[in-house]
Amino acid sequence: MTTPDTNLIKPTGKSFAELGLIAPLLARLAEMQYQQPTPIQAQAIPSVLAGRDLIGGANTGSGKTATFALPILQHIYQHKDGKPSTTTKAKGNYVNSLILVPTRELAKQVADSIRSYAAHLNGAVNTVAVFGGVSVNTQMLALRGGTDILVATPGRLLDLISSNAVKLSRVQTLVLDEADRMLSLGFIEELSALLALMPKQKQTLLFSATFPEQVKALTQTLLSNPVEIQVQSSEASTLVQRVFTVNKGEKTALLAHLIQQNQWRQILIFVNAKNNCEHLAKKLSKRGISAEVFHGDKGQSARSRVLDGFKSGEIEVLIATDIAARGLDIEKLPVVINFNLPRSPADYMHRIGRSGRAGEVGLAISLIEYEDYHHFKIIEKKNKIRLEREQVTGFEVDKDSEDAIIAASKPIAAPPGSGKKKRKNKSSINADIWLNITKDK
Structure with missing residues (x-):
């Protein structure tokens, strides 16, 4: 290695x-x-x-x-x-x-x-x-x-x-x-x-x-x-982050366009579910783009073969779930694409961190429909970043989607009486479970 x-x-x-x-x-x-x-x-x-x-x-x-x-x-x-x-x-x-x-x-x-x-x-x-x-x-x-x-x-x-x-x-x-x-x-x-x-x-x-x-x-x-x-650095990063808005149902077409137009030779694409890996690979195949998949349902020998092939450059497009987001070193990986946004804001940083490693220049792209907009704002807030929303020529967002994006950016009013009782959040629930498990250790 x-x-x-x-x-x-x-x-x-x-x-x-x-x-x-x-x-x-x-x-x-x-x-x-x-x-x-x-x-x-x-x-x-x-x-x-x-x-x-x-x-x-x-x-x-x-x-x-x-x-x-x-x-x-x-x-x-x-x-x-x-x-x-x-x-x-x-x-x-x-x-x-x-x-x-x-x-x-x-x-x-x-x-x-x-x-x-x-x-x-x-x-x-x-x-x-x-x-x-x-x-x-x-x-x-x-x-x-x-x-x-x-x-x-x-x-x-x-x-x-x-x-x-x-x-x-x-x-x-x-x-x-x-x-x-x-x-x-x-x-x-x-x-x-x-x-x-x-x-x-x-x-x-x-x-x-x-x-x-x-x-x-x-x-x-x-x-x-x-x-x-x-020691997280606030200095300029070698990783460039970009966000492209797209109409619902046009993500795959935009993804294929970006791959073919830019002639990327090594791309890691993240989706949120194992079935999504196979589904997206089939859609890309119909557009002339060959892709392999990497997820937890694949046997270990198959996972190792795919990962080794991607690292060597034999496999150019890899579609993966978040099992590929943690710790893996893929040298000089030029592009990471979030086809689906990660559920956790922390996982966003782990995903994009597969590119731009060891001082190399990298590119991380997120594709967002109007339904993703609010969640991406949460990702930005938690990770203390703010990224410009961009559009790709030929894939401009239509007026209905644009209006929905604007509406999604507005704060949601709390229902009457919602502030009377504070609900226990997931963080405190996790802490309680951990303390109960470990207190008698």
Whole structure:
């Protein structure tokens, strides 16, 4: 796997040596042409090396994986005095450092990156990735005798624990990558079950591009006196965002027009449902545009084939659900298109962050009908952005749609008496569920 040169992003003026990293890691970083640490790396690595709990927020493509991987590798390597892991494993299927991620693709990518960073550690640190969609027996064999670093999706990890293939009672460092997703309602019960199997005293690191308020509230039960680092940049981005309004029913025609007119050779198109992937691919095919689909119903081998083909350029147009929005590095991806808007404002940032990574110029386009207009305003407000609405020649919005857009932009009057009783919002509900699950842990 080729690791992207994240250090093209806003050099800090510091060197990796100044952060306290050991010679074998420095040599590997030099080979990978990592010249200077990015802001998140420069600010967070010393704290992670010092054993502090940490909440790290930084834009996508800013080098978060190296931020937690390098200190973890250094700690394990120094503890073993550089001896190969096969000669120093403790008896039992124990894990030293656990990295939890939300998707199979991200698990594989993070593990590959860690192995790459460890190239000069003489085999002293063993890394295993476990995730669903592939044979559990192969993963059980890989975990026999334990592992130094385990990168896992929660569901498969619980399966392996129930089969006695791995134990978490000696975990020293826990990392939640894409932490906002890991702390969401869909993962809370699985995460709680895993936390109950780990020591209370451990280093916990949370990394994500976005940290909504409800996630910040949930972290209080997880971390002890954490260092908080937020380095989202307000400087000019290399990612250009554009919004095109379109009449209802004309999105596909506009999408095909944009692809053909601009002759884009690599495009990631986001939709909101698995069925929408197949439906849109068929519509584009009728217009002479070949596209592959990427969603959760595809088997793991098919998902890997499609993703590898897209990364290599063999596949030019990929239509995906939000499983492609989190953490995946697709080098020099020029264009991301929101055919459907994401349900969550945070997911908007994760989606568009697949382009414009590592200092490369990127383009993110959102196609909105009048029914999308109000929701896009919420996305803008939550992400503190404001984008001009544009129209494409030949696809101008008709008068009825234009009037609807204007109407949608006006605030909706609250019904009489609606202010008398404050309704509990989803954020507080999530927090209550989390606290109820964890309070007896």
